[in-house]
Amino acid sequence: MTNILIQGLALSGLYALVAVGFTMIFSVGRVLNLAHGVFLMLGGYAYYTAVQVFGISKGAGIAIAVLAGAAFGILTYTVLVRRLEHNPIAVEISTLILAVVMQALIVVVYTSAPKSMWPIVPGVFRHEGVFVSHNILAAMVLSWIVLGGLVVFVRRTRLGRALRAVSMDRKGAVISGIDPHRMSLATWAISGGLAALAGVFFATYTQLTPGMWVAPLIIAVAVVVVGGIGSIVGSLVVAHLIGFMETVTTTLVAAELRGVFTMVLVIVVLVIVPKGLFGREEL
Amino acid sequence: MAFLEIRNLDAFYGRARSLHGVTLDVEAGRIAAIIGPNGAGKSTLLDSILGLVRTTGEIRLDGVSLTGRSATEIVRLGVGYAPERGHLFPFMGVRDNLLVGAHTAPRDAERNLRRVFDLFPVLEERQNQETGTQSGGERQMVSLGRALMSSPRLLVVDEPTIGLAPRVCHDIAAALRRMNEELGITILITEQNVNFATHLARDVLVLETGEIRLRGTADELMNNPHVREAYFGH
Ligand SMILES: Nc1ncnc2c1ncn2[C@@H]1O[C@H](COP(=O)(O)OP(=O)(O)OP(=O)(O)O)[C@@H](O)[C@H]1O
Ligand SMILES: [Mg+2]
Numbered sequence: 224m225t226n227i228l229i230q231g232l233a234l235s236g237l238y239a240l241v242a243v244g245f246t247m248i249f250s251v252g253r254v255l256n257l258a259h260g261v262f263l264m265l266g267g268y269a270y271y272t273a274v275q276v277f278g279i280s281k282g283a284g285i286a287i288a289v290l291a292g293a294a295f296g297i298l299t300y301t302v303l304v305r306r307l308e309h310n311p312i313a314v315e316i317s318t319l320i321l322a323v324v325m326q327a328l329i330v331v332v333y334t335s336a337p338k339s340m341w342p343i344v345p346g347v348f349r350h351e352g353v354f355v356s357h358n359i360l361a362a363m364v365l366s367w368i369v370l371g372g373l374v375v376f377v378r379r380t381r382l383g384r385a386l387r388a389v390s391m392d393r394k395g396a397v398i399s400g401i402d403p404h405r406m407s408l409a410t411w412a413i414s415g416g417l418a419a420l421a422g423v424f425f426a427t428y429t430q431l432t433p434g435m436w437v438a439p440l441i442i443a444v445a446v447v448v449v450g451g452i453g454s455i456v457g458s459l460v461v462a463h464l465i466g467f468m469e470t471v472t473t474t475l476v477a478a479e480l481r482g483v484f485t486m487v488l489v490i491v492v493l494v495i496v497p498k499g500l501f502g503r504e505e506l
Numbered sequence: 507m508a509f510l511e512i513r514n515l516d517a518f519y520g521r522a523r524s525l526h527g528v529t530l531d532v533e534a535g536r537i538a539a540i541i542g543p544n545g546a547g548k549s550t551l552l553d554s555i556l557g558l559v560r561t562t563g564e565i566r567l568d569g570v571s572l573t574g575r576s577a578t579e580i581v582r583l584g585v586g587y588a589p590e591r592g593h594l595f596p597f598m599g600v601r602d603n604l605l606v607g608a609h610t611a612p613r614d615a616e617r618n619l620r621r622v623f624d625l626f627p628v629l630e631e632r633q634n635q636e637t638g639t640q641s642g643g644e645r646q647m648v649s650l651g652r653a654l655m656s657s658p659r660l661l662v663v664d665e666p667t668i669g670l671a672p673r674v675c676h677d678i679a680a681a682l683r684r685m686n687e688e689l690g691i692t693i694l695i696t697e698q699n700v701n702f703a704t705h706l707a708r709d710v711l712v713l714e715t716g717e718i719r720l721r722g723t724a725d726e727l728m729n730n731p732h733v734r735e736a737y738f739g740h
Contacts (some may be wrong), residue, residue, distance in 0.1 A: 225644035381605075381612060388595050388606045395593030398556055400581035400656060506595050 226353045235466025236363030239459045240421040241439045242446035244414030246458045250390040250411045250506040254311045258318040261325045266419025267426030289416045296415020309455030329433040338431040360425035390506040449492045451499015509534035515563035523552045526716045537693040547716040548696035572591035586658030588649040596638030607655030622651035625681045643674040663695040700737040
């Protein structure tokens with residue numbers, strides 16, 4: 224029981240980190256970035272290359288991964304999304320294509336063999352039948368810090384307020400002198416960096432493979448659909464809902480079914496509360 | 507040279523043309539009003555000043571051409587805009603809405619916030635109320651306040667009295683007059699409420715089906731047979 228609680232908490236923290244950048248892009252630009260999982264994957268491979276191939280320190284490896292994710296976010300926005308912004312379906316199709324292309328490129332460079340990642344924080348926490356890896360606990364603590372920082376950033380800073388303004392009323396933001404394209408660019412950079420950070424931990428939690436972008440994408444989509452939100456606190460809540468559901472399924476039912484339950488939840492919410500539990504898309 | 511000069515302005519939505527050769531001047535320090543019926547092109551004209559509509563012709567502010575500039579640049583050059591329907595940020599409090607308005611003038615934010623609260627004391631009491639839950643009158647005040655936060659030299663207001671009770675209209679008129687007299691802001695409004703427009707503004711223009719039909723002082727237009735017929739029915 225305690226085991227489920229702690230595992231669930233830790234996994235949920237990671238899921239929140241996985242989803243938050245995806246929800247930000249959605250609420251600021253009203254487009255779904257279906258390459259979101261690729262941002263995580265790139266973060267994982269960047270960290271792997273830096274730390275396990277070139278032997279750079281873990282801290283520097285994480286920094287490199289985050290920068291690579293942010294750079295890829297900026298690139299994706301300027302080259303692709305900026306030109307298609309008026310048509311969300313075109314953005315979704317092209318980011319999905321981007322994901323498939325990136326998967327192929329990763330196979331070419333790294334082969335399709337899974338790479339196992341060393342834990343960033345080695346060791347396992349054991350106490351009266353409860354055992355959780357230090358790594359996932361670290362991921363949880365880090366997510367809470369990052370998400371807390373993000374809430375403060377969005378509510379208290381000039382740039383954060385401008386992002387919220389664009390998400391709530393684009394014309395209102397434009398006549399206040401805010402350039403919505405610059406705000407989108409900032410969002411893609413932030414989202415890319417956060418996703419890459421999540422990817423480093425996600426990859427240590429699962430495995431580093433060229434197909435690993437699918438699972439986090441499903442989590443992110445589920446959080447947006449179930450939460451119906453741009454609210455960062457909202458995505459935190461929904462990430463916990465999903466994280467706990469998956470932990471319970473894995474522990475008590477069958478590990479193979481955990482993604483299935485998430486998808487069922489998505490469909491149930493779509494049918495019963497189409498606007499999502501929080502009923503709001505604005506940041 | 508007038509403070510705001512519009513020359514031969516045509517505005518387009520796709521192929522449809524909503525303004526036809528609009529030419530007008532607003533002198534520095536004045537309040538001017540554009541009156542006209544629904545669909546005349548009032549909002550289109552104001553949106554054009556902010557660079558939000560595709561146009562041909564010339565718009566100059568204090569001699570500087572606004573043509574081809576982005577809304578961000580136009581706001582920085584000194585144009586504040588309170589548009590039709592407000593376009594406020596419904597899930598933000600009053601204060602945050604106002605602070606977004608300070609995006610291009612963060613250094614003046616404290617001073618401008620004090621000015622807004624001085625003009626509209628109700629807003630100071632309700633700083634944290636989300637604007638999505640406010641009354642129409644309060645929202646109009648936030649909208650004007652947000653426009654003031656960028657330290658504008660020209661304030662453009664689209665139908666400030668629409669849907670408001672006479673008492674609130676009176677307060678809004680008083681606030682606009684104070685902005686003009688105390689802060690030296692040149693003001694251009696649109697109105698369907700001809701009484702409001704002629705009481706507030708010195709110069710009045712009549713816009714119909716995308717063209718300026720008449721122009722003159724408020725007194726001249728009040729005595730014009732066409733205006734009496736079209737806007738007062740006698
Ligand atoms: N986004 C748009 N796309 C196409 N046509 C538009 C658009 N906005 C306005 N129009 C058209 O332009 C013309 C002028 O509209 P506008 O909103 O400027 O009039 P208005 O004088 O502000 O009217 P009202 O008093 O009802 O606000 C109308 O014929 C309108 O249908
Ligand atoms: Mg209008």
